[in-house]
Amino acid sequence: MTKETFLHAKHVSLGAKMVDFAGWHMPVQYTSIIEEHNNVRNNVGLFDVSHMGEVFISGKDSLEFLQKIVPQDISKLVYEKAVYCQLPNEKGGLIDDLIIYKLGINYYLIICNASRIDEDVNWMSLNSKGFDVKIDNQSHNYSLLAVQGPKADELLRTMGLDTLQDSFTIKPAKILNRKMYVSRTGYTGEDGYELLVENDFAEELWDKILEYGKPFGIMPIGLGARDTLRLEAALHLYGNDLDEETTPVEAGLSWSLPKDKKEDYNGKSVIMEQIANGGRKKLVGLKMLDKNIARHGYDVYYNGVKTGVVTSGGISPVLGANIALAYVDNKDIKVGSTVQVMIREKLHDAEVVKKPFVDKRNKIRI
Amino acid sequence: MSITEKILCTKTHEYILKNDDGTYTVGLTDYAVEQLGDIVFLELPEVGSTYSKGDSFAAIESVKAASEIYMPISGEIVEANTAIVETPETLNEDVYENGWLVKIKATADASELDDLLEYEDYKEEVE
Numbered sequence: 001m002t003k004e005t006f007l008h009a010k011h012v013s014l015g016a017k018m019v020d021f022a023g024w025h026m027p028v029q030y031t032s033i034i035e036e037h038n039n040v041r042n043n044v045g046l047f048d049v050s051h052m053g054e055v056f057i058s059g060k061d062s063l064e065f066l067q068k069i070v071p072q073d074i075s076k077l078v079y080e081k082a083v084y085c086q087l088p089n090e091k092g093g094l095i096d097d098l099i100i101y102k103l104g105i106n107y108y109l110i111i112c113n114a115s116r117i118d119e120d121v122n123w124m125s126l127n128s129k130g131f132d133v134k135i136d137n138q139s140h141n142y143s144l145l146a147v148q149g150p151k152a153d154e155l156l157r158t159m160g161l162d163t164l165q166d167s168f169t170i171k172p173a174k175i176l177n178r179k180m181y182v183s184r185t186g187y188t189g190e191d192g193y194e195l196l197v198e199n200d201f202a203e204e205l206w207d208k209i210l211e212y213g214k215p216f217g218i219m220p221i222g223l224g225a226r227d228t229l230r231l232e233a234a235l236h237l238y239g240n241d242l243d244e245e246t247t248p249v250e251a252g253l254s255w256s257l258p259k260d261k262k263e264d265y266n267g268k269s270v271i272m273e274q275i276a277n278g279g280r281k282k283l284v285g286l287k288m289l290d291k292n293i294a295r296h297g298y299d300v301y302y303n304g305v306k307t308g309v310v311t312s313g314g315i316s317p318v319l320g321a322n323i324a325l326a327y328v329d330n331k332d333i334k335v336g337s338t339v340q341v342m343i344r345e346k347l348h349d350a351e352v353v354k355k356p357f358v359d360k361r362n363k364i365r366i
Numbered sequence: 367m368s369i370t371e372k373i374l375c376t377k378t379h380e381y382i383l384k385n386d387d388g389t390y391t392v393g394l395t396d397y398a399v400e401q402l403g404d405i406v407f408l409e410l411p412e413v414g415s416t417y418s419k420g421d422s423f424a425a426i427e428s429v430k431a432a433s434e435i436y437m438p439i440s441g442e443i444v445e446a447n448t449a450i451v452e453t454p455e456t457l458n459e460d461v462y463e464n465g466w467l468v469k470i471k472a473t474a475d476a477s478e479l480d481d482l483l484e485y486e487d488y489k490e491e492v493e
Binding site: 033224228 | 403404406407409429430431432
């Protein structure tokens with residue numbers, strides 16, 4: 001049974017092309033993926049990401065519990081701040097990636113991937129034995145709207161947003177005089193906010209953002225552009241670029257891993273060993289050297305030998321080139337190397353480039 | 367007579383149009399292109415290549431996905447619309463006048479087209 005968000009009727013009335021994604025009936029595009037993509041880079045876009053999971057953690061052992069389940073040092077997470085985390089299994093493979101927000105003393109919010117809510121909650125429950133902690137899956141009670149792009153802040157100010165926030169912060173705030181959690185995070189590589197609201201306010205808020213957003217050139221944005229935006233920003237997609245066989249070191253997430261965290265956590269021995277010596281494979285950014293498009297699942301070759309696989313690939317509207325994320329196991333491959341991607345039974349050259357492909361403020365990296 | 371009254375369509379979304387000189391023009395239906403969304407890549411065969419009905423002869427990609435294009439009738443490619451390989455987004459505007467793909471000299475009897483649908487019936491079938 002496919003689920004619908006509380007904004008489903010809005011998407012249909014806007015003429016969105018709907019698809020099934022992670023068990024949800026979601027808009028993939030309203031007009032054109034490229035147009036929507038560019039609008040987020042240049043102006044502002046509104047996304048319904050209510051399919052994502054919200055899990056609240058409370059109880060006197062909340063911190064100790066979180067320290068056990070993620071490699072990040074949650075003791076350093078201060079009130080109203082957010083941190084990008086992973087949920088490793090004992091082998092260091094990833095059950096999910098998520099953002100943890102500190103809402104109060106012994107009170108945290110986890111926002112996780114729609115496709116992994118059940119696995120995450122099961123895994124957390126299994127790991128909660130012996131801790132005085134409550135794992136409260138509230139995903140069905142909240143809608144999540146993302147307002148992303150260089151004009152997002154100005155737009156929300158005109159709607160009465162009453163807080164000043166740095167990137168990776170969350171605050172209880174008011175927009176249109178209604179209380180909600182406002183977090184300065186996103187999945188586009190742009191500045192922007194995510195608004196966590198009770199379901200009964202979702203439709204009104206959606207309409208008002210589009211209304212107030214008109215002078216800013218706002219457009220509703222579907223999952224298609226969400227995918228091309230996150231790929232340009234080299235942000236991982238769980239199920240494509242992350243899975244239970246892949247460690248955060250292999251996924252190029254070492255920047256997020258503390259080297260000095262004292263507490264033990266799931267997968268710590270594997271992760272610490274890989275921080276020192278590298279993983280079995282590594283994630284690289286590719287830029288195709290011809291017009292062909294690398295896609296998820298295509299094989300990657302180096303010096304005539306198969307060395308890995310593309311996990312995400314597509315077009316970059318900002319670069320006007322085709323880009324991909326791929327895992328390779330040959331340690332000689334580095335930025336500047338040329339590899340080949342097998343596309344329709346022919347090898348096509350690609351250059352290994354730095355990630356992200358496109359920086360915030362559209363500074364092109366490659 | 368509008369162009370949609372002269373074409374036949376396959377269930378895999380190709381259209382075929384008989385030209386005055388006896389060749390056929392083949393392209394993708396407007397419905398197919400609308401479903402694919404922004405077209406960003408097109409690969410066409412070399413002139414002179416021959417294919418059987420049902421063979422994949424070209425590749426098309428939208429932002430979201432890659433698809434293959436199949437021969438509606440056995441034949442030899444006599445012309446490829448190489449201009450649109452450089453500007454595949456043309457297909458989003460027009461699949462007939464400028465957005466056709468190849469011209470074919472059939473090597474089989476026209477009865478190979480018997481299982482194709484008229485445009486109106488095709489639309490009814492796919493929608």
